Amino acid sequence: MYKIAVLVFSLFLVVAILTPAAARPTIAQEGATTWTCPEGYEGQTISVYGWATYIGSNTIPDFEELCGVTVQYDVTDGNENTLTRLREGNPGWDVIVITDYIVQTMVEQDLLEPINYDLVPNFTNIGDTFKGRSYDPENTYTIPYQWGTTGVGYNIEAVGEITSWEQVWEHDGPVSWPEDLRYMIGVGLQMLGYDPNTKDEDEIAEATEYLIEKGSNVVAITPDDGQVLLAGGNVDIALEYSGDILQIIQECECDDFGYALPEEGANIFIDNLAIPTDAPNPELAHVFIDYILDPQVGADISNEIGYGTPNQAALDQGLILEEYLNNGITYPDEETMARLWTVDANTDIEEAYIDAWDQITIFIGQ
């Protein structure tokens, strides 16, 4: 038995020795960036907490190369997850990616550091429409990263063409919803003719009942992976973020999937970069954000993940691929844009929304 014990540990030691990642060849396939890294960060480390499939595959390796640093990237389950974990005490993140509506809650709870704009000269690249939004009027804490819409991804063969929410509700087949409570309740409110950001508890309760009734075909509520279920044929309709659906459309190289922003209206969101309180390395975090705001770097990200860029310089310099500008999904036309609404921070009535979502997740699809 001694021998077994020794064997166990020596075998695992062998595995452990095998584990350090080999040096990675860096290939900048897309346009080379002219961004240069400020001196003095060699050997340092930062940690980024973002969404899955929400950054370019070369973005981080290139930054590591340029600055001689190490970046750790970990994926979140959603804004509420990021908020909860930050409230438990920053686990060591330097940069986080968060959606517009959650910003005010985080600011109120002292979870974000103000941005030092001396370290982020590339902020000027951001388009004016994306600066000074209501969730952070002075951009004290946040810098826009990507923007997109939340709409209906669907299997064309199974459902035909979708133009209205009623088609989603009435579809006789499996549907998935995202783990995005303000968005889904917003859709319910909108369909009842209310403000998607209402502060009226009765209206929220009404929307809850409406959604439970209309969601009888929902088989799964998924954190950021509805597109996988759609691609794998486990659902016919996935309510999802525009870029995620675009990614599976591109991957399958087929005409099986479509994406719609229904005529009754849908959601547009801006995701932001921010530095959480107690970040271990806020200085390098600023450098990283500045790097992301470089026109070429920003364009490479958007060209890979299929979301809209707030980087006006990238658009002006023609760095964004034609196929994205004209696919009707990434940059919707003005008529469509007019019927999109944003989710606002509603910290006064947060609990009512949370309770409503609690009930929806329990009763939906039963």
Add this chain to the structure above:
Amino acid sequence: MDTSVASSDHRPRFQLGRLKLKAHGGLLALPATLWLFLLFLLPLLIVFTISFMERGRGGTVIYDWSLESLRRNFHDNYLYVTTEGYWLIFKRSLNIAFTTTFWCLVLGYPLAFFISTRRKEWVQKFSLFLVILPFWTNFVIRTYAWRVLLGNNDDGLLNHTLLQLGLIEEPLKLMFTTKAVTIGMVYGYLPFMVLPIYAAVERFDFKLVEAAHDLGGNDWTAFWRVIFPLTLPGVIAGSILVFIPAIGTYITAEMLGGTKGMMIGSLIYRNFRGTGDWTRGAATSMVLMAVVAVALVVYALVAQRTENTPSKASAHHSADVLSRAFGLLAAMIAPITGSISRQFFLLSDELNQRRRQKFGLSPALRMKRDLIIRRTAPVLMWANALFCYIFLWVPIIVLLVFSFNDSNSTAVWRGFSTKWYSKLLSGGIDVDADLTTDLLLQSVKVSLIVGVAATLISTIVAVMVSLSMARSRFIGKRPLEGLLYLPVGIPEITQGISLLVFFNIVFDYAAKHLNITLRSGYLTLILSHVAFCIPFVAIVVRARLANMNPHFEEAARDLGANEWRTFWRVTFPLMLPGVVAGALLAFTLSLDDFIISEFTKGLNTSTLTVVVYSMARRTVTPEINAISTMMIIVSTLLVGLSLVLQGRSAGKA
């Protein structure tokens, strides 16, 4: 109620040891006591407290100790979690957990019987090995394999095969149903049922059956009056080991259940990881604990009853120790329930007798029944064993095969390739996979570091406390007995959230009063893993200690060895097999754990299970298959080697 406490300290055989160990024996129990108190009991008490607090804005907790506030919050929190919706989920969780336990028993009992009745020893060992091996692969990976198998479209392998064979015309709807969850859980927990029953049947003396026949009993009565009662401790231990993780399950329900299969674990998880509503999550987990406690008390009452039957054959083995531990739980409520259960059993005996008088079979019919049993039982046992082995191995084989797939799909075959292996082994040459490969390899490292550290520490601590419990008397031994086994009876999700809350409060305190910033990481992971491993290692080690022949130690002392020498020269070598078995169990538990790691991990310290879980939901590539195949191969080698070595040492002796 003596049955509820390990009875070894009542026997005279440790007299000599106790003389000297008496002085410091209690000290040996100190590390385990402190560890479990600080990292199990205290966190649980904090969660209990929080369940009486008010929900603050943004999910914070408002501490208010006034009686009025406690009363109001009790009303708010606990009544909320017993409303229609929560009740629906509770009922479903209970239903799924019972169904899972039932099927594990139906499949597992004959399987255990099949294994332990193989005549050749190597056949027996090999049959057992075939059950254990799938259990050595990661829990998430095993569950993920079912997602591939049960897919609803014709990509789903089961549907695909049935369609091809022309057995069905329309794809079956399996994914996202309670059926899928039950299948996944029976698969995941079957070994937990088989092992204790196997241990019980293996010790069973088949001469007793002959005796029963000689006394005029037929096969039917021999089974129900002799075999079954004597293997019942194994059945009870197995049922507990299946039921508790089943009711608090998170991963299986999330991966296979969808909205129709959501269980209570998901609600608690959402409260702590999603909306961040601690007060409600705390109340929900307290209700879950109460539900489990009620179920355990029922089990324990049955266990008590079986202990009354003279069963030398089953004494002392681990299943027995376990059922005793839960007997202790029952002891707290025994004064009330004891008399009720006695009434109940008296009544059921009476009813049985009446039934027999009324519907009893004639001797001729009984003969006929016996004949049928004799003819069909072996066939049925073989059929069941065959089915179980297919059931246990098909997902593993599917995983293996698709690890060599030349495409990104884990369900559609596109030709042979070893690219996923080379990608893993080279640490991610392919630029596209950098992030995932790095993440995977890093997580393997984390899992190994945490697993090895937790195994070493928990084994040492558990050996110390086991020695002290077996050899000495000290104040607080009885409560410690309870503390030592209680964690086994608490659903993992409850332990996970209580550790999360506990570390959070400690970190808060350190930041405010000591001005130190603490973060979760290796330390919190290892502390927590040790806490949940200690009880399991202690169960195994104590079973070994109880089975040891005390005469060797007495002989050593008679020959003039002092206590220290006796321990290292005699006691330790004798208990070593138990220690190694306990250590291996701890290592497996640590590698398999998801919930506790998820709640105590820090930055860049996600364990393999955590990473595979988040990967399995998103980027589903055969890389996961490749890594699980490598783990299966390592496990196979380890288990195979241990069998060979065991066989060799057995041959020598």
